[in-house]
Amino acid sequence: GAVVSQHPSWVICKSGTSVKIECRSLDFQATTMFWYRQFPKQSLMLMATSNEGSKATYEQGVEKDKFLINHASLTLSTLTVTSAHPEDSSFYICSAKGWDIPLYEQYFGPGTRLTVT
């Protein structure tokens, strides 16, 4: 099956700094990538959807200036958490799909755990 990787797998940063998370599709072209956020013992919440070469579409309540998403190529999307605060600490998961892949068959990365101190 298709593989999606995330880097780093975990990161600790100080409050006020920015951190970038990478999401890569290793063996397919990802025309669409999704970014989710998961709090402990809670469901995955879709943050934004990005199509290659276009601006990301953010879900209601997600601050686009805080969570910068770039999908510059068919194999890479990045999520940058700007001016991070402790409440941004969470598990961030990306997923990806090609143009001819159904939504429900999107491939998920293993996630990145962000801790802001």
Next chain:
Amino acid sequence: AQSVTQLDSQVPVFEEAPVELRCNYSSSVSVYLFWYVQYPNQGLQLLLKYLSGSTLVESINGFEAEFNKSQTSFHLRKPSVHISDTAEYFCAVSLGGKLIFGQGTELSVKP
């Protein structure tokens, strides 16, 4: 608005025992329903799906789920679990180009 509710956050069970993980959804329109599994330190994987047709769907590793429209449920069952089934299970619905997930159920299989 759509929502997905998984009624049990944790389900401990002994090996070879049957298990049911419950999922209810609310929607005013027809939906597609899914179960995903997340093994430790891995991404979510599609376990099975209901799109249309037979209300009973099966996976290759012995899980099955039944779509019940009147009860708006899509419970996941397995007649005999293995240690390797220990994982987090997510129920999800698809609408408007998005997946909406339940809170997840942690299945813990003990020897």
